[in-house]
Amino acid sequence: MTAVPNAGAAAPDPAAATTPPAAGAAAPRLWAPYLLSLPALMLFGGLLVVPLAMTVLLSLNSFGFYTGIQDVWQLGNYIDILTDGYFHEVFLRTFRIAVSVTLLSAVLGAPEAYVLRRMNTPWRGICLLIVLGPLLISVVSRTLGWALLFGSTGLINQGLMAVGLIATPIEFMYTETGVVIALTHVLVPFMVLSVWASLQRIDPQVENAAVSLGAGPFTVLRRVVLPQVVPGILSGSIIVFALAASAFATPAIIGGRRLKVAATLAYDEFLNTLNWPLGAAVAVLLLLANILIIVGCNRLVERRYKQVFE
């Protein structure tokens, strides 16, 4: 899950340098871009559009323990998910975890990006490397670290008991708190990145102007810096929320088999219960929610903060 979906950075606007085609070469030039993107288009058509469409169709099939997957078209799986309390619980838990992770990431990541920007050159580069580096380390390794720290004989409990803060070990493994802490660790670099990118666009002279006009450091932060980084925090939140809601490896390791979230539920339906149509329905709902949140919130952020993006 080392994906770096950078919602803030749009694709660069190219084609500005395109020379007008010569009259004689008009016909081949017309086809050139399509021919050039043909291999990628074929790959994506055959390997992304078709499988996703097949998943949507699969989610409409029905399943029986003795009959297997039935080739009928109905909305039974969706009705099951919408009416069954067990599924409500799982989706609510997923939502709760994603919201907590997003809030924690914003509270930790945004100040960190600001502190990083105010550091001097050699340190800034080193610290940025430490903050962004974990993005490239396998999420399984990072989660394993938390499993080692969390266990009832883990370092956190041993430390807290040695200091005398607690008498009996706190249970982090297989709890929502544990999943939220570990997921925040996995995703907070995306928030730092996003806020960092928006801090880069701020003219430091504006801050200096505020100081010279008599504003205290807190006022500068609240009235000058914060309004300008809100779009960065929001687009960072979209990325973190989307990734937290669909996270799989971390909830599977820290949450265990009993503390299910949407992604681990779909995994179980597919590889343990073998109810593929139901698993596909969970996946389709997850995909729809994801696209709705990413596209919807991006629109909202861009419209509300239009002047910042220009």
Place this chain on the structure above:
Amino acid sequence: MTRNGPLALTFHVLFLGFLLAPILVVCVVAFTPEGYLSLPTRGPSLRWFAAIGNNPEFVRAFRDSLLLGAVSSTLAIAVSIPAALAIARHRFPGREAITALFLSPLMVPHIVLGIAFLRFFTQIGLGGTFAGLVLSHVIIILPFALRLILAASTGMDRAVENAAMSLGASAWTTFRRVTLPLILPGVASGWVLAFINSFDEVTMTVFIASPETTTLPVRLFLYIQDNIDPLVAAVSAALIFLTVAAMLALDRLYGLERLLVGRGQE
């Protein structure tokens, strides 16, 4: 530029501690001489690193992961270069839609892709094969390769190409001798970023992999589900050391900040 106050620095140190703690603990526990999870209080030992070599499943998964990363990033680059040149240089109907399609795997949760590919590959008879793993990985790493190559080809000066053409170079010669060398930094770092993303992928691959053809992160994930012992700590630590080495190389080559913040050639 103003410096940070003591409060800000305390926060900063705590934040870095939070980020590094789980990674460091894996690296330290991996050196334990005991047969169970513990800190190496009796001095470090390489016993569990040696144990990796005696576990053929981890060794094979590691080899498969490297091969998968190399093959799929090379394929992704080969497909991305012409597509990036088309998008960067031509204005044509459907350009926005095509760009959005190529970047769309970033928006689709990997768990959904895993399910979609599992169903698709079982239907067409590619289930559990290496070819299936390669094809699925090409799809998810292509956006990373494409973005970097796109940035490189957008910032390129086309006058040099026109000069080569006017001096009689064929289209293919111009591409091979002029265009490709000019966008090479973008291509090389696109390959490395694609490789890292393929090498680390676990959520989607866990659906497509079979016991015979699996990747290291998937092997590790399935092992951790059953039990956590010093062996997985050692495998993870080895992975972390390799990633840090690759990261430092990438930082020298291209600049990690530029790579991750997603700015083009500046």
